[in-house]
Amino acid sequence: MGEEKSKERQQSTESFAGTESSLRQAIESDLDVIAAKFDRHVKNLSGFYTAGFLTHGCAIVVSRPGVGACKEDMRFYIRDLLTRMKIGDSEMKRQALVNLYDTVANDERCLKLIAEVGDIVFLLVSFLDSPEMEIQEEAAKILSLISGFDSYRVVLIRSGIIGPLIRVLESGSEMGKEAAARCLQKLTLNADNAWSVSAHGGVTSLLKICSCGNFGGELIASSCGVLRNLVGVEEIKRFMVEEGAITTFIKLSRSKDEIVQINSIDLLQDIASGDESVRQIVVREGGIHVLVHILDLRSPSSSKTREVALKAIESLCFSSPKCITMLLNYGFLDQVLFFLRNGGEVSIQEIALKVTLRLSGTSEEAKKTMGEAGFMPELVRLLDAKSFEVREMATEAISALVSVQKNRKILIQDDRNISFLLRLLDQEDGNSGNKKLLLSILMSLTSCNSGRRKIAASGYLRNIEKLAEAEVSDAKRIVKKLSTNRFRSMLSGIWHF
Numbered sequence: 001m002g003e004e005k006s007k008e009r010q011q012s013t014e015s016f017a018g019t020e021s022s023l024r025q026a027i028e029s030d031l032d033v034i035a036a037k038f039d040r041h042v043k044n045l046s047g048f049y050t051a052g053f054l055t056h057g058c059a060i061v062v063s064r065p066g067v068g069a070c071k072e073d074m075r076f077y078i079r080d081l082l083t084r085m086k087i088g089d090s091e092m093k094r095q096a097l098v099n100l101y102d103t104v105a106n107d108e109r110c111l112k113l114i115a116e117v118g119d120i121v122f123l124l125v126s127f128l129d130s131p132e133m134e135i136q137e138e139a140a141k142i143l144s145l146i147s148g149f150d151s152y153r154v155v156l157i158r159s160g161i162i163g164p165l166i167r168v169l170e171s172g173s174e175m176g177k178e179a180a181a182r183c184l185q186k187l188t189l190n191a192d193n194a195w196s197v198s199a200h201g202g203v204t205s206l207l208k209i210c211s212c213g214n215f216g217g218e219l220i221a222s223s224c225g226v227l228r229n230l231v232g233v234e235e236i237k238r239f240m241v242e243e244g245a246i247t248t249f250i251k252l253s254r255s256k257d258e259i260v261q262i263n264s265i266d267l268l269q270d271i272a273s274g275d276e277s278v279r280q281i282v283v284r285e286g287g288i289h290v291l292v293h294i295l296d297l298r299s300p301s302s303s304k305t306r307e308v309a310l311k312a313i314e315s316l317c318f319s320s321p322k323c324i325t326m327l328l329n330y331g332f333l334d335q336v337l338f339f340l341r342n343g344g345e346v347s348i349q350e351i352a353l354k355v356t357l358r359l360s361g362t363s364e365e366a367k368k369t370m371g372e373a374g375f376m377p378e379l380v381r382l383l384d385a386k387s388f389e390v391r392e393m394a395t396e397a398i399s400a401l402v403s404v405q406k407n408r409k410i411l412i413q414d415d416r417n418i419s420f421l422l423r424l425l426d427q428e429d430g431n432s433g434n435k436k437l438l439l440s441i442l443m444s445l446t447s448c449n450s451g452r453r454k455i456a457a458s459g460y461l462r463n464i465e466k467l468a469e470a471e472v473s474d475a476k477r478i479v480k481k482l483s484t485n486r487f488r489s490m491l492s493g494i495w496h497f
Contacts, residue, residue, distance in 0.1 A: 071113070078103070078113050082120050090132055097127070097138035104145050111152060121146070121159050128164035128180075133173045140168055140179035147186040156183075157193060166200040169209065174219060177209065181222035188229035197226070198236055207240065210264075211248045217257035224249075224263035231270050241278060245271065250287045253294070261305045265291070269312045279316055288317060288326055295335040303345055310339075310351045318358045324366055333359075333373045340378050350390065353382065357393045360400035367400065371407035380417055383424055388434075395437040402444040411441075412451050422460035425467065439467070439474035446481045456482050 081103075084096035104110050114120050127139035143161065146152050161183075168180040184202070187193050197203065206223045209215055227245075231237045249271075252264035268287060272279040282288070294301045294309040301309070313332070317323035327333075336359075339352035356375060359366050379401075382394035401407045411417050425438055442464070445451035455461065455478070467475030 071109075074107075074110060075113050075116070078110065078120070082123070085120075085123055085127075090135065093127075094132075094134050094138060097135065097142065101138060101142045101145070104142060108149075111146060111149060114146070115152065115155060121155055125156075125159045125161050125164055128161075128168050133176065136168060136172055137176040137179065140165075140172070140176050140183065144179045144183040144186070147183045153187055153190065156187065157196075162187070162193065162196045162202070163200045166197070166202045166205055169202070169205045174215060177215070178219045178222060181206075181209075181219060181226060185222050185225040185229065188226055191229075191232055194230045194233045194236060197230065198233075198239075203227070203230065203236060203239060204243070207243055207245060207248065210252060211244075217255075217260045220252065220257075221259040221263040224252075224260075224267045228263075228267050228270050231267070237271060237275075237278075240271065241281065246278070246281045246285055246287070250282070250285050250290055253287070253290050256300060258302045258305055261294070261301065262308050265294075265305075265308050265312050269315050272316055279320070282316060283320075283323060283326070288313070288323060289330060291316075292327065292330045292332050292335070295332070295339075297335075297338070303348055306339075307348050307351055310336075310348070310355055314355050314358055318362060321363060324359070324362050328366065328369055333369060333375075337373055337375060337378065340375070340382075353390060353393050353397075357397045357400075360397040364404065367404045368406060371401060371404060371410050376401065376407060376410050377414070380411070380420060383420070392434050392437075395434050395441070399437045399440050399444075402441055405448075408445055408448060408451065412445060412448070412454060415454060418445070418451075418454045419458050419460055422455070422458050422463050425463040426460070436474065439464075439472070439478065443474060443478055443481075446478055452482055 078100070081096045081100050084092050085100075088096065104114070124139045124143055127135050128143075130136045130139070143156065143165075147156055165180045165184055168176050169184075172180065184197065188197060206227055209223045210220055210227075227240065231240065246268070249264040249268045252260055253268065255261050255264070268282060272282050291309045291313050293299060295306055313327070317327055336352050336355055339348050340356060356370070356379070359370060376398070379394045379398050382390055383398075385391050385394070398411070402411060421438055421442060425435060442455060446455065455464075464475050464478055468479045
C-alpha cells in the first residue's frame, strides 16, 4: 500500500513538472509575440520621426478656443499643448510654450486648468534646466505669470522651482534671467521662501547681477526687488552688507535708468532701516551726498526718482545731528525750498513739506538756517491750502520755527503775516489742533514789542477776543499779554483777570 502511494506522488510530481514546463513555454511564446509587436511599434515610431511626422510642420494644430469658450474646450487645448511639450521636437515645444503663455496671459481661468492638468507645472519647471535658451525663456515667462497669483505659489514651491530659477539667473539668457528674477520677486513676498533662495546661492547670484554692470534696467530692478524681500531676514541682510551691497547700490543710485535708481534707493533705505551700523556705512560710502545730488535740478533724475530720494533722506538722516549738518553743508535746504515753492507735482511738494516739518523739529542750527533760507513766507502761504493735512503740517512747522527769536522777527517783518494768522483763526473749526497751533504761534510773537503792537493794531484782533470770551485759555493768555504795560490802556475795562 505504501508503494502505491509513493508511485502516486511520483506521478503527481511528474505531471506538475510537465504542466509547469508547458506553462513556461506558453508564457515565453506570448512574450516573444509581444516583444515582436513592440519592436515593430518602435520601428514604426522611428520611421515616423525620421520622416518628420512629429515636427511642428506635420502636426495637427488645435486652435486656441475663443473668448468665453467652455471649460472642456480649454482643458482639451491645454492637454494638447502639454502633449506637444512632452513629445514634440524643439520647435514644437517652443511654439506650445508660446501659445500657453498667450493663453494664460489673456485668460486667468487657464491657471486653474493648468493646476488640474497632470504634471504641467513640473514639466515647466524642468524646462528651466533646458540647454535650449528659447525653451528656458518661454518656460520662465509662464512661471512668472503663474507666480503672480497667491493660490498657485505653493504649487510652484512644491515643484522645486527655486533651485532651477537660481540656475537660470546664473547661466540663462538675459530674457530668461529677467523672467526668473520677476518670478523670484513674487515668490519671496512670502518670507518663508527667503531661506530657500539663500540656500541655493540666490543672494550671491542676485548681487552679482546688480554689481556686474552688463545687464539692462529691468533685470537689475527685479533683482533689487528680490533682495528687498530678503533683507527682512537679519542673517541675509548681514551677508549682503559683508558682500559689499551698500557700495553696489550707492553706485546704482547714480544710474541714468530711472527704474534702476528708484529700486536701488529703496533697497538702500530698507537695508539701513533701524540699523545704525548700516546707516553709518551708507554715510561713510557717500550715500547721502549721492541722494542730495539726485535732487539737484541739473541732474537728469526724474520727478519720481527725486520723490524717492527725498523719502530716503528723511528716513536715513533726520535721527542723526551729524547727518543733518551734512545736509545743511550740501545745500539740501535750497533744494527742499525749491520743491516747496515750485513742486510742479503735488506729490513731491507734499513730501518736501513733510521733510520741512521734520527738519523744523531738529536742531536750533537747522531752524535758524531754514529761517534765513526763506522758508517762513512759503509756509505762511501754505496755511491757506485746500488740504487740511497741508495746512496742519505748515502750521506745525511755523510753530516749531518761531521758537527761534530770529525767525519770529522774520515772520513779523511782513505786516500781512500777522493779519493772515488772525484771519485764519476764524476759519478753523472749533477746538481743532490747527487753531491751537495758530494761537501758539501768535503767543510766541507776543514775546516781542513789535509782535504785540502789530497784533493789537490788526483789523482781525476781534478773532482772538471772541476765543477769549469763549474761555479758550491760549486766547485769554494772548489778550492778557496785550493788555499789560502800554497796551493796558487800549484794552482797559474789557478784560479782568
